[in-house]
Amino acid sequence: MAADPLQITVKRCLQRYRFFDCSTPLVVAVSTGVDSMVLLDLLQRVTAKQRIVVAHVNHHLRKQSVQEEEYLRQYCEKHQLQLYVDQWVHHPEHGIETAARNERYQFFAKVVQRVGASLLLTAHHENDLAETMLMKLVRTGDLQELIGIKESRPFHEAQIIRPLLAVPKSQLIQYAEHHGIRWFEDATNQEDDTFRNRVRHHYLPALQQENPQLLDHMYRLHSELGELLDFQQEEADAHAKTVFTEDGLKLREYQKCVPVLRRWLLRKWLNQHHWYNVSLLELKQADHWLMNQQKPTGEYQVGTAVQLIKNYSNVQLQKVQKSAKKNVKITDFMVEFDHWYTDTNGDCFGVFSQPVGKVQAKVWLTDNQLPLRVRTWRPNDEVRLKNGHHQKVRRILIDQKVPQSMRPLQLVVVDHQDQVLWVVNRKTAWLDRRTIRDQNYQEWYFCQKRDTGENDE
Secondary structure (H helix, E strand, C coil), X not given: CCCCHHHHHHXXXXXXXXXXXXXXXXXXXXXXXXXXXXXXXHHHHHCCHHHEEEEEEECCCCCHHHHHHHHHHHHHHXXXXXXXXXXXXXXXXXXXXXXXXXXXXXXXXXXXXXXXXXXXXXXXXXXXXXXXXXXXXXXXXXXXXXXXXXXXXXXXXXXXXXXXXXCCHHHHHHHHHHHCCCCCCCHHHHCCCXXXXXXXXXXXXXHHHHCCCHHHHHHHHHHHHHHHHHHHHHHHHHHHHHHECCCCEEHHHHHCCCXXXXXXXXXXXXXXXXXXXXXXXXXXXXXXXXXCCCCCEEEEEECCCEEEEEEXXXXXXXXXXXXXXXXXXXCCEECCCCCCEECXXXXXXXXXXXXXXXXXXXXXXXXXXXXXXXXXXXXXXXEECCCCCEEEHHHHXXXXXXXXXXXXXXXXXXXXXXXXXXXXXXXXXCCXXXXXXXXXXXXXXXXXXXXXXXXXX
């Protein structure tokens, strides 16, 4: 009997990532929805069950989640599959979707590390891809964002792959019905309170009525964009060797490049210095100024916080110095994870589940330290040092020669006990991981980047 087309799709994907050339297991994320249950079934048909590790997160946000977990336990026991389950019971008051996603991927990372897997498989499909591309188009219009979900990306010491990304959900449902696979529907997916659900229920179906081939067309666009961006990266990397210097740009070499390559190089150069999200219009305007040979010297501001300094044959970056505003009131607020904030110097900071921008510190936080808050520093604030001693925040500001007028506006990130963990963009406290080994803790990253004046999603 000929193999099912979906089996061939999954097997070929695993072959591309050399899964059959090694003996390590793989981890598959299973929510009990139709997409992940089909993926789990397909994996059992293309590889040995001993190499499959199932990871499931019970979010405890719906009564049905208990039934879903119990069904998956029975399924894995029946099929002799190794199963790891995470119980997420500490829910934040705000940002529940982001927090849930962070919880899932932190748990998946722990499972991958524990079993020594090199691959984490998720069941994202063609509908998910189309929805994400439409959402990115509406929100940003940025070419690199428009590519949507990638088939693979690095994940800690492993790799995330999505074997079903070119498969429409309708085909997954047909497969499940044909093979008698049971799955659960999340009732919250039927509500229209989130942007993704509105795209799923209204916008995407309306576009498909105009052209039933829309999903295939968007996947083709996704693939071609990926090739274009790979080519862009290769070209920019090759020319960067002759255009970039340790302290700037070689203006004459830059001016020899064609316009689109110049913009690629300019964006790459800004990103290397942690200035992100510069709009295409800003790049074009900056490029026009750099190409003006009638003005070989001068300054040009990009966004709100960075200047280009042109001096005949060389271009350098300089941060825009902002004077402190009088009577500025900074309100205390709770930190939303995986979200950028802007401080009074125009720099961005945030606490992320994955390294982004420039990592200030990697920290391990226990449940009793959450939630984190941001506030202005106080006279008695201090940070813990590696030797067990403490240093006053006031002394840190003095040592780093922060102007007197700017010191009152300095922000700090504190834990639930109001202990300073981070003097934002200046210094982090020393957190000894050994003291929390027996507690439930999570890994986070204190990150910073330069603000370019564009809103960051």
